[in-house]
Amino acid sequence: MTVVEVPGSKSITNRALFLAAAAAGTTTLRRPLDSDDTAGFAEGLAALGYRLTREPSAWTVEGRPQGPAAAEASVFCRDGATTSRFLPALVAAGHGVFHFDASAQMRRRPVGPLTRALRELGVDLRHEAAEGHHPLTVHADGIKGGHLTLDAGLSSQFLTALLLVGPLTAEGLAITVTDLVSAPYVEITTAMMRRFGVPVRREGETYHVPAGAYEATDYLVEPDASTASYFLAAAAVTGRSVTVPGLGRDALQGDVHFADVLAAMGAEVRMDADELTVTGPADGRLRAITVDMRDISDTMPTLAAIAPFADGPVRIENVYNTRVKECDRLDACAENLRALGVEVELGRDWIEIRPGDPAPAHIACRGDHRIAMAFSVTGLRTPGITLDDPGCVKKTFPGFHQALAALREEWGV
């Protein structure tokens, strides 16, 4: 059995940074993720005038319930969608003029449903180039609050941003959601808001967020469940056993349920309260499966990349939103699988992968950490797979290649 220590959750780290910035008092974040996405969020907060310290095992944030200290500031959100979506909502509740921009990749990704909602709440927000995209400027003068209707069918992050800012409004928010992808991420949001002292009530499709104050706390960040998927998949295709401490039944992150997908494909899964072990079938042969991944779509590329090793077609459904991530992930998975000589069928929101014996190929990562990490796992069974952009893993796991190399050495693969 191999124990893999997975670094902290990006989603939890960046939510905790938001909540800590908005809370009264100083928050300590333990075992935060240190990667491009979380450093970008922290540096965004610093640019807005929040005071942070960052040591390897703990970060501290001095909260400012009244909003950013800067009267005018510019934030570069890099590739981070959470930074690009959560920080404009945070500043909108404060006072000042705040400019946001992001990388070319992130400029292409949508923020329109969120910025429309903020405008509906009376926020003066201007898109500087394309409507619904970064760059943008917020002329902030507080938010009164009220009721709004939101379509979160392209990204749950629009809803998370509004929920997080809800307590900072004068009268609180009621948000009725007409469509929602990645629903477990909203549960992370509401659970963490509760930890920082604000309860959210849900009535059917409407979330009620009271006006009120967040309180600073001491917060331990869970390991990242999406990152864990690569190591669990590695066990599944090599007939080995991987244990991830710190993640299990009690985890906040929906992506731990990628382990259930592997179980349905014939891997042995043991999920304790806070530890997860996956053991692959001894012959490395996984079973075919049809699976809806709308709740856990960050793990779609992980499954697609090991799908050729199943004994029949693997069909992944209901993942249209993966087309508006770091790249069009359905298209990127299809292109790379075909480069490996694997037969693939692709629809608007689904992909079906036939069993095959992948041949070596040069993977086009499209600057997407998940494409790089997923196809690195394929490489455990197919020697000669190379990546055109190995460095793009820095978005969520700068140490990924070293961690995988350690596994290869231990297993002799």
Ligand SMILES: O=C(O)C1=C[C@@H](OP(=O)(O)O)[C@@H](O)[C@H](O)C1
């Ligand atoms: O809220 C979050 O932290 C996230 C929500 C999900 O995005 P979508 O809601 O856009 O699918 C997920 O893919 C992303 O990696 C992180």
Ligand SMILES: C=C(OP(=O)(O)O)C(=O)O
């Ligand atoms: C989609 C992702 O990131 P984000 O939307 O936070 O940029 C991801 O990490 O797979």
